[in-house]
Amino acid sequence: MPAKKKEVSKIKVTLVKSTIAILPEHKKVVEALGLKKIRSYKIFDATPSILGMVDKVKYLLKVEEC
Numbered sequence: 001m002p003a004k005k006k007e008v009s010k011i012k013v014t015l016v017k018s019t020i021a022i023l024p025e026h027k028k029v030v031e032a033l034g035l036k037k038i039r040s041y042k043i044f045d046a047t048p049s050i051l052g053m054v055d056k057v058k059y060l061l062k063v064e065e066c
Helices: 024-032 048-056
Strands: 010-015 041-045 061-065
Touching: 010 048, 024 048
Parallel strands: none
Antiparallel strands: 010 041, 010 061
């Protein structure tokens, strides 16, 4: 019998602050998340790698479950 896939929750990540005066590493994280302009958003699976990236720049983002 095949193993059941575990349901992964989704999160909506919205950029709410500008990336003009932030650290270069943080700017790269925001770019890697695919966020370009303020109020742009993406929906991701809540994987450990995405959650780690979000945690690093949480002061720039708004995160919601969807």
